[in-house]
Amino acid sequence: MKNFFNKPIKRQEVAKDKIKNPERLEEVRRLRLHEDEVDEILNTYTQKAAEEFNLPIGLVSIVLDDSQYFAGSHGLTDWIKEVNGTPIEWSFCANSVKTEKPFIVEDSTTNDIVRDNPLVTMEGIRCYAGTPLVSSRGLIVGNFCVIGDATRSFSEQEISRLKEYSIEAMKHIEARVAK
Amino acid sequence: MKTMFKNIFKNFLNAFINYDPIAGYGNLEISDPKYALKNLRTYYSKAYAEIVWDNSCEAVGISEGDSSPEDLLKVYKHMSQQDDLVGVVGRSLYVKLLTYLKLSEKTINQDAQA
Numbered sequence: 001m002k003n004f005f006n007k008p009i010k011r012q013e014v015a016k017d018k019i020k021n022p023e024r025l026e027e028v029r030r031l032r033l034h035e036d037e038v039d040e041i042l043n044t045y046t047q048k049a050a051e052e053f054n055l056p057i058g059l060v061s062i063v064l065d066d067s068q069y070f071a072g073s074h075g076l077t078d079w080i081k082e083v084n085g086t087p088i089e090w091s092f093c094a095n096s097v098k099t100e101k102p103f104i105v106e107d108s109t110t111n112d113i114v115r116d117n118p119l120v121t122m123e124g125i126r127c128y129a130g131t132p133l134v135s136s137r138g139l140i141v142g143n144f145c146v147i148g149d150a151t152r153s154f155s156e157q158e159i160s161r162l163k164e165y166s167i168e169a170m171k172h173i174e175a176r177v178a179k
Numbered sequence: 180m181k182t183m184f185k186n187i188f189k190n191f192l193n194a195f196i197n198y199d200p201i202a203g204y205g206n207l208e209i210s211d212p213k214y215a216l217k218n219l220r221t222y223y224s225k226a227y228a229e230i231v232w233d234n235s236c237e238a239v240g241i242s243e244g245d246s247s248p249e250d251l252l253k254v255y256k257h258m259s260q261q262d263d264l265v266g267v268v269g270r271s272l273y274v275k276l277l278t279y280l281k282l283s284e285k286t287i288n289q290d291a292q293a
Contacts, residue, residue: 014221022222025267034259034270064267066218067274079281085274089205118204 018098019088020065027139031173033062033071041172042072049146049165050074053129053158057147060133060169061093068093068142072169075147080123090119092128093143100140102131102159107151127152129159131166136174144169198248201282210276212251215258218272222264231258231265248280 014020028034046058060072068091070076070084080086088094092114095103105111105128108120119125130145144166154162200206208214212232219228232254236242239253255276258269 020221022264025264029262029264029267034267036259064271064274065221066268066271067278069270069274079278079285082281083274083277085278087205087207087275087278088271118207122203 019063019094024097024139024141025065027135027137028062028064028141031135031141031177033141033173034064034069039072039172039176042169043074045144045165045169045172046072047074049144049162052161053146053148055127055146055148055152059093059145059147060142061091061130061145062133062142063088063091063094063097063140067091071142071173086119090117092117092119092125092147093130093145096130096132096143097140100132102129102162103143104129104154104159106153124149126150127154129154129162131159131162133166133170133173135170198279198283201279201286204282207279207282209248209279210251210255210272215255215272218268219265222268231261235269248276252276252280 014022018024042060046060048058050056050058055075057075058073059070059076062069062071066088067085068088073081073084076084092103092105095113105114108114108117108126108128114120114125114128117125125147127148127150128145130143132140133142133144134140144162146162198209198211200208216228216232219231223231235254235257239250239257241250241254252273255269255273258265259273260266261269
């Protein structure tokens with residue numbers, strides 16, 4: 001492919017959009033989080049977290065420009081398992097990229113941000129807790145999250161535990177690239 | 180190069196006119212070539228976006244006369260394997276199109292069972 005002008009343009013225009021920010025997306029690329037690779041270690045982290053929280057689903061969700069993509073997962077079924085991601089409009093995890101904070105939903109049917117989300121109305125997601133995956137360069141590439149089909153509260157201690165999972169997952173991702 | 184882009188792109192666009200949005204899923208629309216070009220142009224010039232499109236079509240053996248969602252998936256998959264922002268945009272397009280196709284399939288199956 002010719003690349004004599006292979007330089008992203010319009011950087012300033014989209015830099016303010018935290019999802020589409022080219023710097024953040026280049027971090028996703030640097031960490032090779034858009035690639036096909038199945039990572040059993042990340043899958044194991046998500047399984048452990050799901051079991052620890054007694055919830056059916058755990059994810060390492062990478063927030064791309066227009067979709068989210070699962071670099072690690074446990075408990076997915078049906079079309080989401082086959083796709084291994086969703087459009088960005090339905091991504092709970094994208095909220096953490098925007099706010100740079102954990103995103104917690106105890107009852108999705110009463111949460112103003114997600115109650116009309118098809119993953120709630122059609123797929124039955126009721127609770128969600130996700131904490132940001134922060135790279136060594138300080139950029140949020142996605143979330144480590146657990147998901148359930150019944151309402152549930154999350155204690156401060158549990159959110160701290162989820163943050164530990166995010167840190168562990170990021171350490172593994174960075175180490176994978178360094179090899 | 181310009182003619183190739185126009186021909187393949189037009190052919191693709193015509194092939195995706197009749198795909199309905201998916202009711203219940205936020206009226207999700209098919210991520211057609213026009214949508215792909217729009218996303219690429221968020222980061223690249225029009226000229227470069229067209230080169231990316233042409234090269235991806237060529238790399239997966241898509242030419243005039245070939246145009247199906249499966250072809251388009253191959254184009255997006257090829258984009259996703261690029262080692263620059265095109266790779267990230269390509270993966271996004273691939274996920275979004277595959278979501279559309281799987282949900283279409285699901286909806287058709289449910290309608291058939293009803």
